Amino acid sequence: MKRKYILPLFLLFQILFLKIIAFFPEVVEQYYSNGLYVFISKISRITLGKIPFSIGDVLYGILILYLLKSIWKARKTWKLQWKNNVLQILGVLSVAYFLFHFLWAMNYYRQPLFEKMKIERDYTDADLLDFTxxxxxxxxxxQSQITKNDSLKVVFPYSNEQVFEMNLNGYKTLSSQYVFFEYTNPSIKKSLFSLPLTYMGFGGYLNPFTNEAQVNYLMPMYNSPTTSCHEMAHQMGFASESECNFIGFLASVKNENPYFQYSGYSFALRYCLGNWYARDEKVYDQLLKTIHPGILKNYQESEDFWRQYDTFIDKGFHIFYDNFLKMNQQKDGMEGYSKFVNLMVNYYMGKDL
Known part of the structure; x- marks a missing residue:
């Protein structure tokens, strides 16, 4: 067999392997998520965590420039050498696909969090209303504790760097209850691509190749604790967006600092309100009247921020990412972000906040 066919065939083998392994989440959980991945992620974060800027973003920048250069060089020979070019592209995709799954993405196939935490999946409208x-x-x-005035929005007093460090307090408390939420070796950074992330409509992302948690430093600061805790959950090997929203929420509200608690509770409340808006607008309007004006001002602050960057770019990227998630064991796609309401309602069933 010619060498140029090996990597494209390896790509096919990887796809078939993942189709099969999806039926064995317990195996992935034991041997990858709680085995090999723990070692890989620890090495990555220890190695890169102390570097003050994002190595992953730099590598992405170099890769983009390289791809543009390669496309430009191949423009004249594409028709004559299309077969070799296609094989070369498939070869590159094969290597990237392998590294993506080996270094992080096998976690898409692990045991669901509701099973690990023994949380029910269903709830009634009455349950949701009580929780909301x-x-x-x-x-x-x-909000009243912080501002002493129900009409004032919360102004966050900390920098992103302080948030990244203080998040550890929330995770420490959370891990004392659930050992699988233990977080060590921080590697959380402000993304060099924060402006592009804003246009794409995202508050952060995890670089799966370097295991750096990237946070969009341009967004309103009161969102920073929950967003960065979400990305830290990805670092721990939780791939599901709904699960990371849930973990990020818990890590924020378990923090002793009221600003971090506000970030978590206001984040969760916004998702519950969105749920009610879709279910019953009358109930939504009634609930809205009971919320302090200062909280609504924070919501408006976020809405105004994202609206000014609302273009075809974020709509196009959301379609792409929606399909990407569906291809990776998250059948709800982008809607999965809001599915963590199920986890919250059932987790707090019969409990006080």
Whole structure:
């Protein structure tokens, strides 16, 4: 067999392997997520965590320039050498696909979090309404505690760097209850691509090749704790967006700092309100009247920020990412971000916030 066919065939083998391994989440959980991945992620974060800028972003920048250069060089010979060019592209994709899954993405196939935490999956409208009212009361309470005035929005007093460090307190408390949420060897950084991320409509991302948690430093600061805790959950090997939203929420509200608690509770409340808006607008309007004006001002602050960058770019990228998630064991796609409401409602069933 000619060497140029080996990597494209390896890509096919990888796809078939992942189709099969999807039926064995317990195997992935034991041998990859709680085995090989723990070692890989620790090495990556220890090696790169102390570097003050994002190595992953730099590598992505170099890769983009290289691809543009390669496309430009091949433009005249594409028709004559199309077969070799296609094989070369498939070869590069094969290597990237392997590294993507070996270094992080096998976690897409692990055991679901609701099974690990023994959380039910279903709930009634009455359950959701009860939980939403509890969230409103708790968020109102913390907003008043911080501002001393229910009409003032919360102004976040910390920098991103301080947030990254203080997030560890929340994870420490959370891991004392659930050992699988233990977080060590921080590698959380402000993304060099924060402006492009903003146009794409994202608050952060995990670089699967360097295991660096990237945070969009341009977004309103009161969102930073929950967003960065979400990306830290990805670093721990949780691939599902709904699960990382849930873990990010828990790590924020378990923090002793009221600003971090506000970030978590206001984040969760916004998703519950969105859920009610889709279910019953009358209930949504009634709930809205019970929320402090200061909280609504923070929501408006976020909405105004994202609206100014609302273009065809974020719509196109969301379509792409929606399909990407569906191809990687997340059948709900982008809607999966809001599915963590299921986890929250059932986790707090019969409990106080």
């Amino acid at each position: 009212k509890k969230l409103i009361a708790k968020t109102n309470e913390i």
